[in-house]
Amino acid sequence: MDWINQLNPTMQFAIFSMLKVCVVIFLAVMPIVAYAVLVERKVSAFIQDRVGPNRAAPFFVKYLPVVGPFLVRLGIFHPLADGLKSFLKEDFTPAHVRKVYFWLAPAIAVVPAMLALAVIPFGSTLGAQKMVIADLNVGILYTFGIVSLGVYGLVLAGYASNSKFSFLGGIRSSAQMISYEIAMGMSVIPLFMLVGDLNLSKVIAYQADGAWLVFKQPIAFVIFLVSAFAETNRLPFDLPEAETELVGGYHTEYSSMKFALFFIGEYTAMIAASAMMVVLFFGGWTLPFAGLDQPATTLVMGFAHIGIFVTKMLVLMVVFIWVRWMLPRFRYDQLMDLGWRRFVPLALANIVVTAVVLWALHAK
Amino acid sequence: MIVKRANLSFWERLYLPALLSGLQVTWRHFSRTFFAGKKVTMEYPEQKWVVPEGYRGAPYLVRDQSGDTKCVSCQLCEFVCPPKAIKIIPPGSSGKPAERANAEKMPAEFEINMLRCIFCGFCQEVCPEEAIFLQRDYSLTGLSRGEMIYDKEKLLALGGTHAGVQKWKHKLDEAKEQETFPVKG
Numbered sequence: 450m451d452w453i454n455q456l457n458p459t460m461q462f463a464i465f466s467m468l469k470v471c472v473v474i475f476l477a478v479m480p481i482v483a484y485a486v487l488v489e490r491k492v493s494a495f496i497q498d499r500v501g502p503n504r505a506a507p508f509f510v511k512y513l514p515v516v517g518p519f520l521v522r523l524g525i526f527h528p529l530a531d532g533l534k535s536f537l538k539e540d541f542t543p544a545h546v547r548k549v550y551f552w553l554a555p556a557i558a559v560v561p562a563m564l565a566l567a568v569i570p571f572g573s574t575l576g577a578q579k580m581v582i583a584d585l586n587v588g589i590l591y592t593f594g595i596v597s598l599g600v601y602g603l604v605l606a607g608y609a610s611n612s613k614f615s616f617l618g619g620i621r622s623s624a625q626m627i628s629y630e631i632a633m634g635m636s637v638i639p640l641f642m643l644v645g646d647l648n649l650s651k652v653i654a655y656q657a658d659g660a661w662l663v664f665k666q667p668i669a670f671v672i673f674l675v676s677a678f679a680e681t682n683r684l685p686f687d688l689p690e691a692e693t694e695l696v697g698g699y700h701t702e703y704s705s706m707k708f709a710l711f712f713i714g715e716y717t718a719m720i721a722a723s724a725m726m727v728v729l730f731f732g733g734w735t736l737p738f739a740g741l742d743q744p745a746t747t748l749v750m751g752f753a754h755i756g757i758f759v760t761k762m763l764v765l766m767v768v769f770i771w772v773r774w775m776l777p778r779f780r781y782d783q784l785m786d787l788g789w790r791r792f793v794p795l796a797l798a799n800i801v802v803t804a805v806v807l808w809a810l811h812a813k
Numbered sequence: 814m815i816v817k818r819a820n821l822s823f824w825e826r827l828y829l830p831a832l833l834s835g836l837q838v839t840w841r842h843f844s845r846t847f848f849a850g851k852k853v854t855m856e857y858p859e860q861k862w863v864v865p866e867g868y869r870g871a872p873y874l875v876r877d878q879s880g881d882t883k884c885v886s887c888q889l890c891e892f893v894c895p896p897k898a899i900k901i902i903p904p905g906s907s908g909k910p911a912e913r914a915n916a917e918k919m920p921a922e923f924e925i926n927m928l929r930c931i932f933c934g935f936c937q938e939v940c941p942e943e944a945i946f947l948q949r950d951y952s953l954t955g956l957s958r959g960e961m962i963y964d965k966e967k968l969l970a971l972g973g974t975h976a977g978v979q980k981w982k983h984k985l986d987e988a989k990e991q992e993t994f995p996v997k998g
């Protein structure tokens with residue numbers, strides 16, 4: 450590894466950043482997306498007294514004596530089959546769509562969700578490298594800026610499809626995401642008033658020293674959680690898709706890989722939202738015992754931190770999935786009512802109260 | 814009927830009770846299926862639903878107690894069948910005689926197109942001979958349309974036997990009794 454040390458710092462930075470991007474996207478996000486879909490299907494099946502996917506069995510399974518059939522019953526191979534199917538299916542472009550936007554929309558839906566992951570510190574250090582792709586000082590502002598771009602993919606898909614179902618889905622998504630963006634943005638302000646820094650690594654360091662922010666700011670957490678559901682179009686706020694009302698919502702006209710991209714976008718957004726919540730409210734990669742709350746000095750500790758982070762994130766993903774099979778969809782006006790008349794004032798009040806408390810504490 | 818909208822208390826309006834009971838219900842179902850394995854579905858091709866006696870599945874022809882074809886080719890079922898799934902070729906004047914004593918004829922060919930049949934049971938209801946019954950098969954498969962047209966042999970083989978009221982046997986017995994004198998009661 451000498452040649453790496455001989456390179457100048459800019460080159461080193463570039464190489465390691467590329468490496469981290471590739472590893473995070475292809476070895477972490479994509480498999481998590483694929484298997485989150487499996488978990489979704491399994492959890493929904495169990496909640497509805499079914500067994501869920503348990504059929505897909507590639508040729509090599511019959512050479513594995515006991516493990517093979519067990520894995521098949523778990524449905525482990527279904528995501529692979531799903532992916533293959535998305536690639537092989539006919540990519541149908543209806544005649545009535547606006548072609549350019551129709552092709553652009555799926556990409557625009559996926560990219561912001563992935564970009565949002567860039568600032569998430571998913572571990573402390575591994576060797577000399579910080580386990581965050583971009584350690585920005587404006588971390589959270591960057592996230593909100595990028596995440597709000599996600600709505601363009603959906604709106605564009607709704608517009609480009611030139612069909613009333615998609616159009617309604619697009620309109621709903623724009624209204625919904627814009628309103629919840631505000632509540633979400635305001636809900637985290639008290640956090641940064643406490644931490645005194647926008648850098649997400651600092652937020653984690655702050656929580657390592659004291660209690661997790663979910664205990665200090667429970668109201669902020671609730672608002673953030675609900676807004677995250679709305680932002681990622683998950684039930685009970687999946688109005689842009691609303692299968693029962695709008696066929697498929699904004700992606701009604703899409704098929705094969707383009708449809709799969711919307712799916713990947715949705716699940717990546719879920720990952721990003723869960724990761725964000727872990728960082729902001731659940732202490733990121735730290736655990737308050739066994740010395741796990743300090744940046745790692747050894748490789749083992751580094752991997753342990755990544756493991757802690759991923760575990761916390763997966764738990765929150767399961768919450769996302771579970772809620773989908775628990776609650777019915779909100780009506781459109783109820784959704785807007787909840788956003789504008791409940792959460793925005795609540796978030797504002799939370800800011801004021803936090804400010805007053807901080808002022809009182811510091812005044813003495 | 815006008816359903817009165819109940820005024821929700823503050824606690825209820827927080828959505829929290831609904832959330833909690835939702836969690837309770839889903840957890841109950843999840844644990845029941847996941848830990849206790851009490852699923853309500855069946856894994857179809859391997860496990861098959863055993864339908865109860867009297868289920869109205871596919872119509873098959875039956876034989877009588879002595880193994881003879883019961884159908885007398887009256888073509889009532891062909892006439893009544895709503896989707897025209899039945900096709901009967903009568904024996905004609907030079908065809909094979911009926912297997913049963915006392916019956917006049919039996920069909921030369923009897924086909925049911927299972928792709929058309931809607932399992933309505935009209936054929937069973939209309940049949941004067943108790944010769945056709947809707948039986949317990951509900952999932953018929955085939956690799957071609959031709960395969961799904963069941964002919965007489967197949968229908969008889971699948972149908973099994975069904976003695977029924979044995980009207981012709983009684984008629985025959987009665988007729989025999991009349992041969993002797995004096996005629997009994």
Ligand code: SF4
Binds near residue numbers: 894895
């Ligand atoms: S069950 Fe109904 S549809 Fe089927 S053959 Fe009999 S009469 Fe025709």
Ligand code: SF4
Binds near residue numbers: 884886942943
């Ligand atoms: S099955 Fe019954 S109704 Fe149909 S032709 Fe035969 S005897 Fe007549």
